[in-house]
Amino acid sequence: MIDDSYELLIIGAGPAGMAAACEAASHGVRVAVLDNQTSPGGQIYRNVDRATDSRNRILGKDYVKGRLLVDRFKQCGGSYFSEATVWFLDEKRRVGVLIDDKSYFVSADKLVLATGAQERPMPIKGWQLPGVMTAGAGQILLKSAGMVPEGRLVLAGTGPLILLLAYQYLQAGVKFDALIDTTPQGAMLRSLGKLFEALPAVDYLLKGLKMMLAVRQAGIPVYHGVEGLGAVGEEKLEAVRFDAGKAGLKKVTDCELQADTLLLHQGVIPNFRLPLAAGCEIEWDAQQQNWIVVTDEWGRSSDADIYVVGDGSRISGAEASALQGRLAGMHISFQLGKINAGKLEALSGPVVKSYKRHLSIRPFLDSCYTPSPRYLVPDDATLVCRCEEISAGEIRQAVRLGCTGPNQVKSFTRCGMGPCQGSQCSSTVSLIISEQLGKPMTEVGCIRVRPPLSPITLGQLSEV
Amino acid sequence: MRSDAIVIGAGIHGCSVALHLARSGIEPVVFERSHPGRHASGVNAGGVRRLGRHFSEVPLSIAAMKQWWNIRDLVDDDCGFESSGQVKVAESEEEFDLLKSRVKKLEMDGYEHEEIITRSELKDRIPAISDHCRGAIVCQGDGHAKPFRTVYAFYAASKRAGARFFRDQAVDSIKRAGQTWKVTTRDFTCEAPVLINCAGAWGNQIAALLDEQVPLEPTALMLMISERLPHFCTPVVGATQRTLSFKQFSNGTVLIGGGLQGYVDMSRQQGHVDIDELAINTRTARDIFPLMEKARIIRCWAGIEGVTPDQIPVISPSSTYSDAYHVFGFSGHGFQLGPITGSIISDLVNHQSTELPIEDFSIERFVLAEHR
Amino acid sequence: MFKTIEDHAADTVGITVEGVPHRVPANISVAAAALLCGLGSVRETPVTGVGRLPYCMMGVCFDCLMKINGQPNQRACQVMVAADMTVERQLGAAEFEEF
Numbered sequence: 043m044i045d046d047s048y049e050l051l052i053i054g055a056g057p058a059g060m061a062a063a064c065e066a067a068s069h070g071v072r073v074a075v076l077d078n079q080t081s082p083g084g085q086i087y088r089n090v091d092r093a094t095d096s097r098n099r100i101l102g103k104d105y106v107k108g109r110l111l112v113d114r115f116k117q118c119g120g121s122y123f124s125e126a127t128v129w130f131l132d133e134k135r136r137v138g139v140l141i142d143d144k145s146y147f148v149s150a151d152k153l154v155l156a157t158g159a160q161e162r163p164m165p166i167k168g169w170q171l172p173g174v175m176t177a178g179a180g181q182i183l184l185k186s187a188g189m190v191p192e193g194r195l196v197l198a199g200t201g202p203l204i205l206l207l208a209y210q211y212l213q214a215g216v217k218f219d220a221l222i223d224t225t226p227q228g229a230m231l232r233s234l235g236k237l238f239e240a241l242p243a244v245d246y247l248l249k250g251l252k253m254m255l256a257v258r259q260a261g262i263p264v265y266h267g268v269e270g271l272g273a274v275g276e277e278k279l280e281a282v283r284f285d286a287g288k289a290g291l292k293k294v295t296d297c298e299l300q301a302d303t304l305l306l307h308q309g310v311i312p313n314f315r316l317p318l319a320a321g322c323e324i325e326w327d328a329q330q331q332n333w334i335v336v337t338d339e340w341g342r343s344s345d346a347d348i349y350v351v352g353d354g355s356r357i358s359g360a361e362a363s364a365l366q367g368r369l370a371g372m373h374i375s376f377q378l379g380k381i382n383a384g385k386l387e388a389l390s391g392p393v394v395k396s397y398k399r400h401l402s403i404r405p406f407l408d409s410c411y412t413p414s415p416r417y418l419v420p421d422d423a424t425l426v427c428r429c430e431e432i433s434a435g436e437i438r439q440a441v442r443l444g445c446t447g448p449n450q451v452k453s454f455t456r457c458g459m460g461p462c463q464g465s466q467c468s469s470t471v472s473l474i475i476s477e478q479l480g481k482p483m484t485e486v487g488c489i490r491v492r493p494p495l496s497p498i499t500l501g502q503l504s505e506v
Numbered sequence: 507m508r509s510d511a512i513v514i515g516a517g518i519h520g521c522s523v524a525l526h527l528a529r530s531g532i533e534p535v536v537f538e539r540s541h542p543g544r545h546a547s548g549v550n551a552g553g554v555r556r557l558g559r560h561f562s563e564v565p566l567s568i569a570a571m572k573q574w575w576n577i578r579d580l581v582d583d584d585c586g587f588e589s590s591g592q593v594k595v596a597e598s599e600e601e602f603d604l605l606k607s608r609v610k611k612l613e614m615d616g617y618e619h620e621e622i623i624t625r626s627e628l629k630d631r632i633p634a635i636s637d638h639c640r641g642a643i644v645c646q647g648d649g650h651a652k653p654f655r656t657v658y659a660f661y662a663a664s665k666r667a668g669a670r671f672f673r674d675q676a677v678d679s680i681k682r683a684g685q686t687w688k689v690t691t692r693d694f695t696c697e698a699p700v701l702i703n704c705a706g707a708w709g710n711q712i713a714a715l716l717d718e719q720v721p722l723e724p725t726a727l728m729l730m731i732s733e734r735l736p737h738f739c740t741p742v743v744g745a746t747q748r749t750l751s752f753k754q755f756s757n758g759t760v761l762i763g764g765g766l767q768g769y770v771d772m773s774r775q776q777g778h779v780d781i782d783e784l785a786i787n788t789r790t791a792r793d794i795f796p797l798m799e800k801a802r803i804i805r806c807w808a809g810i811e812g813v814t815p816d817q818i819p820v821i822s823p824s825s826t827y828s829d830a831y832h833v834f835g836f837s838g839h840g841f842q843l844g845p846i847t848g849s850i851i852s853d854l855v856n857h858q859s860t861e862l863p864i865e866d867f868s869i870e871r872f873v874l875a876e877h878r
Numbered sequence: 879m880f881k882t883i884e885d886h887a888a889d890t891v892g893i894t895v896e897g898v899p900h901r902v903p904a905n906i907s908v909a910a911a912a913l914l915c916g917l918g919s920v921r922e923t924p925v926t927g928v929g930r931l932p933y934c935m936m937g938v939c940f941d942c943l944m945k946i947n948g949q950p951n952q953r954a955c956q957v958m959v960a961a962d963m964t965v966e967r968q969l970g971a972a973e974f975e976e977f
Contacts, residue, residue, distance in 0.1 A: 078956065085936060092905065097884070100883075125956075127956075130781055160934070160936065160938050170930065172918060175932065175935070176935075178934065178936065179932065179934050179935035179936070182955075183880060183910055183913070186906065186907065186910065187882065187905075187907070187910040187914075188883050188886075189880045189881065189906075189913065190880065190881060190882075190883055191879065192881045277919075277928075278918060278919075302879060313938070428933070428939065429925075430925060431923065431926055431928075443658065443662065444658065444661065444662070446673065450543075450654075453548055453549070454655065454658065459731075459805065461804050461943070462939055463804070463805065465938045492779075492806055492807050493779050493781065493806050494803060494804070494805075494806065497733065497804045498802065498803055499801060500788050500792055500800070500801050500802075501800060503781075503785055504785055504788040505785075506785045733951055733972055734924040734970075734972070735973075736971050736972075757924075757925075758924060801974070802951060802972070
């Protein structure tokens with residue numbers, strides 16, 4: 043069973059968490075890893091150790107290679123707890139976790155938060171309708187259950203994942219009805235300037251081109267620079283519509299496509315609720331348009347005993363995340379006296395080099411796929427808070443009444459008070475306020491994270 | 507800038523004072539270090555009760571209740587007030603005796619708002635309540651409101667009445683020159699003939715600037731709220747010797763609190779939850795409402811409130827200077843008194859007297875002898 | 879809405895969804911199973927009563943809340959199917975037997 047304390051406690055068994063565990067354990071650190079999935083891998087390598095051959099063919103070798111890391115992780119000697127839900131974390135580094143419906147408190151000398159990314163909310167009209175899901179959800183169904191959509195399918199949004207999913211669906215023999223690209227007109231051109239920097243990571247670029255070609259060759263209609271995207275339907279999704287866009291060179295206006303499933307995506311953002319609960323310093327990244335956790339080159343946050351690595355601190359992708367996890371694992375081993383400074387330097391040198399190579403693609407990707415402000419700040423009629431069903435108009439009304447920050451808006455409207463605790467609305471609320479009051483995001487701030495980080499029954503709370 | 511009065515703090519009391527002053531023709535400037543209702547005023551349990559009040563507070567609470575029943579007339583908003591009644595349960599025969607003697611004492615003083623009910627009457631009112639509860643006091647007409655909305659209603663009403671609010675303006679200094687108060691904040695200096703300290707948990711810091719030392723303890727009072735549940739409880743329920751305030755809102759969520767303390771971080775002005783203390787609260791809630799066992803808690807928080815040694819507030823003219831007043835230290839039960847403190851201060855400012863008995867809330871009970 | 883592209887015949891479990899028995903692949907989440915069984919919605923919101931289906935599938939959005947083995951408001955994407963499991967739509971607020 044789980045102990046009361048460890049030298050190192052890692053939350054999240056994605057690439058960053060697994061790599062940190064492997065590294066630290068290899069130097070003799072007593073490590074435990076908590077993860078909410080049934081098997082290690084995170085979202086990117088979800089279910090990789092159980093995937094069938096046919097699934098692996100569809101998902102491709104970038105997915106399959108996760109198997110190596112997962113296998114190493116399983117043998118690294120750390121304690122691994124699957125289906126563990128972290129429901130509490132405070133500034134004293136006390137971790138409350140639910141395992142088999144029972145709550146435990148665990149403390150640690152060092153903490154690694156590797157909670158990965160979540161998809162950036164894409165609050166378009168009708169996004170709450172049954173039949174509208176995220177592209178990530180579509181991919182999770184493919185990875186974890188070998189499931190694909192049936193009927194008329196539309197993919198819409200921006201960012202590498204939507205293209206990857208389109209490609210994977212084609213490999214799976216799934217025909218879809220349209221790919222709607224909401225990347226703002228001209229973003230691609232503007233980001234060309236960053237292309238040179240990205241050359242060390244040319245492999246990423248080539249993969250992207252290959253996927254785009256495959257979609258074209260399959261004869262799927264592709265609409266670019268699409269504005270005014272919305273989901274239409276009474277009780278469920280019936281159609282996807284948009285005001286304007288381009289099909290090739292042809293201008294398209296007021297387009298409506300019948301659809302049973304719409305998969306939305308506009309990039310991923312750090313799932314930073316745990317770092318926020320632990321009191322780690324955050325800042326607004328204007329390029330990525332999301333909050334990031336401030337860390338040093340070892341992944342150490344403003345709390346020197348808490349490391350925040352991988353996409354959970356700043357979006358950097360699976361490979362870079364694993365390398366950052368390793369660096370944190372090394373530095374923690376050094377801090378705990380398991381290795382000396384010389385060894386830390388020798389070990390970290392090549393990892394830092396490789397980490398930088400993988401990061402070099404980011405400025406290009408971030409610039410190319412910066413989401414359009416139109417899809418970040420919705421119009422009044424669009425729902426912002428899915429839990430409490432609060433529209434953008436209600437948020438603007440609260441601001442007009444004198445609320446100047448997201449926590450005031452929350453108190454006033456209940457926006458962000460539902461069970462998801464703002465995971466789907468927090469950044470939208472802040473962006474709306476920022477736009478309405480003309481205040482920078484750093485001044486506006488974000489919705490505070492309150493315990494429990496995941497709902498817990500009164501009975502379970504009574505037994506702590 | 508100049509104004510008729512300076513109010514420090516835009517919590518429920520600061521906003522109420524500003525409203526009543528403005529309506530009496532004295533248009534104040536209000537300086538708030540953060541935003542209206544940032545701390546205890548905006549994040550408390552929203553209990554609107556006369557039930558269980560300290561005997562010194564009873565006359566004020568009764569007067570405040572009359573304003574609550576007509577709250578829309580006062581602030582043009584219903585503040586989410588629901589007159590659901592409040593109940594204080596006895597979990598043992600001994601506690602029941604305590605409640606009975608309390609009601610007897612109130613009756614002797616001429617108050618009839620609190621009534622004793624038996625176990626079966628209690629069960630009739632709240633079938634979900636645990637069988638071990640022996641009886642209760644019930645107070646009809648009490649209820650609950652939405653705290654943040656209430657503060658904003660008072661804030662908006664006082665602005666309409668002519669009060670001017672400035673946010674993010676912690677007070678740096680207070681000076682007295684002749685008959686004039688001069689208050690300096692980050693961005694402003696304001697002069698006025700009258701000063702009212704409504705600074706909540708920071709009230710003693712403002713008092714200290716007037717050479718008055720009040721032993722005020724900043725505390726973080728914790729609350730938690732459940733997911734939506736089917737309706738099972740109308741009145742607000744409290745316990746007798748254990749800490750509990752339990753209420754179900756019309757949207758189905760259940761709020762559990764009562765005054766258990768988390769941690770205060772005064773440097774960052776934040777309250778933090780102490781999960782072990784909170785567990786004490788959940789056990790009490792579960793004992794009294796066994797059906798809550800499997801209900802999920804979705805959010806816990808802590809609001810900063812100033813507590814005095816005798817746990818009743820300071821509502822008082824300054825002991826050191828004329829034309830200065832204090833309204834703070836409500837010790838976790840000031841929300842319901844909000845509407846009346848504004849009336850009292852307005853009366854004191856305009857007529858140098860009030861009809862309500864406020865002697866027990868005098869700052870002089872704390873101020874050291876040498877400062878008198 | 880969704881279909882499986884693999885032959886799971888050898889490895890399935892029997893569950894009851896909205897009172898109807900189904901055989902679904904073992905090792906999938908309840909949310910995946912609900913989609914496979916063709917539910918039009920897995921819950922009706924407690925706010926306005928509109929229907930929802932799973933949205934994020936990774937435990938953050940809380941839109942897949944269902945009643946699983948009698949326990950209300952379970953995140954169906956975080957619970958794996960098991961033999962003889964009963965799965966029901968979550969209609970409004972959580973309701974317990976005691977209520």
